[in-house]
Amino acid sequence: MFDFVLIFTLSGLNETMENRYVLLSFTALYYPLMIFCNVTVIFTILLHKKLHEPMYLFICNLCVNGLFGTSGFYPKFMYDLLAHDHMISYVGCMIQIFVIYSSILCDFSTLTVMAYDRYVAICRPLEYHSKMTNQKILKCILFCWLTPFFCMSFLIILIARLTLCGFSIEKLYCEIWAVAKLSCFSATVNNVFGYIVILTYFGHAVLIFCSYIYLIRKCRKSIEGRHKFIQTCVPHLLSLINVTTAFLFDVMYSRYGSRNVPQSLRNFMALQFLLLPPILNPLIYGLNLTTVRQQVIRLFFKKQVGIYE
Numbered sequence: 001m002f003d004f005v006l007i008f009t010l011s012g013l014n015e016t017m018e019n020r021y022v023l024l025s026f027t028a029l030y031y032p033l034m035i036f037c038n039v040t041v042i043f044t045i046l047l048h049k050k051l052h053e054p055m056y057l058f059i060c061n062l063c064v065n066g067l068f069g070t071s072g073f074y075p076k077f078m079y080d081l082l083a084h085d086h087m088i089s090y091v092g093c094m095i096q097i098f099v100i101y102s103s104i105l106c107d108f109s110t111l112t113v114m115a116y117d118r119y120v121a122i123c124r125p126l127e128y129h130s131k132m133t134n135q136k137i138l139k140c141i142l143f144c145w146l147t148p149f150f151c152m153s154f155l156i157i158l159i160a161r162l163t164l165c166g167f168s169i170e171k172l173y174c175e176i177w178a179v180a181k182l183s184c185f186s187a188t189v190n191n192v193f194g195y196i197v198i199l200t201y202f203g204h205a206v207l208i209f210c211s212y213i214y215l216i217r218k219c220r221k222s223i224e225g226r227h228k229f230i231q232t233c234v235p236h237l238l239s240l241i242n243v244t245t246a247f248l249f250d251v252m253y254s255r256y257g258s259r260n261v262p263q264s265l266r267n268f269m270a271l272q273f274l275l276l277p278p279i280l281n282p283l284i285y286g287l288n289l290t291t292v293r294q295q296v297i298r299l300f301f302k303k304q305v306g307i308y309e
Contacts (some may be wrong), residue, residue, distance in 0.1 A: 008093050008179075010086040012172035019090050024081040031074045032277070037282040038063040044286075044295045051295065053130045054140075055121070058114045059285045059292070061141055062239070065110060066278035069103025072096050073274050080172075093174035094159070098152050100260050101176060105148035107243045108201045111236065113140040115208040118233050123218055151197050158190045171270055175250075198251060205244045212237060222234055235284045242280050246273035 013020070045051045045060040076096065080086045088096065117140075120131050155176060165184040169175065176194060180187040212233060249272040287293050 001092065006090055007087050007167065008090065008174065009168050010080065010088060010172060011168055012267055012270070013080060013086055015261070016267065019079045023079060027074060027078055027081070030275075031070070031078070034070060034279045035067065037279060037286065038066050040296060040299075041282040041286050041292065044292060044299055047299070048295050051291065052138050054117045055114065056292065057137060058110055058117060058140070059188045059289075061144060062114075062280050062285075063105065064145075065103055065106045066281055068106075069100055070278050071275060072103070077172060089173060092181065093169075094156050096174045097159070097176055097179070098156055100173065100274070101155075102148040102152040104243070104247055105197070105201055106144050106152060107277060108204045108247075109147055111240050111243065112204045112208060113144060114236055115211050116140075117185050119211055119215065122215055122233075137191040146212075155190070155193060155197070158193060162187060162190070172266030172267055173270075174268075201247075202244070205240060208240055235288045238284050239281050240275070243273065243277045246276050246294070249273070 016023070032051045041063045042060050045056045076088065076092075117132060121128050124131070159176065159179055162180065162183040163185065164179075164182045166182040169182075171178055176190075180190045180194075215233060223229075235245070249269050286296055
């Protein structure tokens with residue numbers, strides 16, 4: 001029995017180290033690209049007053065959260081690809097858990113307030129500006145961040161109270177369930193609260209899907225409504241399906257993953273929500289929303305003109 005584990009070992013890379021330079025090359029290209037796409041959308045929205053509307057500010061929040069979540073994984077992952085031993089301190093492990101999982105919960109919260117914004121815009125257009133005030137937008141953004149932070153802080157406290165009898169985590173990064181499995185005694189309280197959080201945020205997804213079924217019925221009545229739905233809600237639905245599927249992969253793998261599955265496939269399943277949502281969200285909104293796309297093109301076009309002048 002260990003009184004207190006100071007360092008964890010991450011064994012997710014053990015069987016794939018022969019391909020570490022390929023993985024490093026891919027990550028070294030992918031991570032900067034992901035940062036570039038998110039930063040481009042963020043600055044485009046912040047720099048143009050035309051985009052200082054609730055929907056675009058929530059998209060900006062989604063991109064900021066993508067940068068926040070991936071910062072908890074990719075720098076450490078690239079370091080591990082170059083290192084012989086894959087270790088992380090206890091404190092570093094807790095920070096990584098907090099950053100990665102509060103980010104995925106923030107994604108759900110942001111998509112939920114975006115669904116509310118679309119509901120008001122389509123179903124109550126005359127009340128939109130009176131309902132979606134600056135104060136309301138600020139409250140929504142605070143909700144997106146503070147609720148996940150509270151949930152993850154409480155989960156970290158529950159983990160910290162556990163006496164651990166092991167130090168090996170069979171993943172590429174620190175994960176809540178993996179640490180809880182190392183407990184010498186029952187981690188029932190951790191598991192119960194974890195399931196409550198998971199069900200609550202999957203409930204967010206169900207609520208959003210239900211709201212969009214209602215919106216589809218409302219939009220069928222007018223051509224303008226259908227156009228507005230396709231233009232602004234379809235990207236939102238794609239983002240929701242993307243995030244929900246990726247998070248479901250992680251939860252199912254963490255709880256029911258089999259060691260008979262090849263390590264490379266297990267790693268891919270565990271990385272779904274760190275690979276797809278952070279890159280697809282800015283691309284979905286940046287390419288599909290005409291206003292954002294035009295401003296992005298104008299931003300880079302002006303830069304090119306300045307260079308040739």
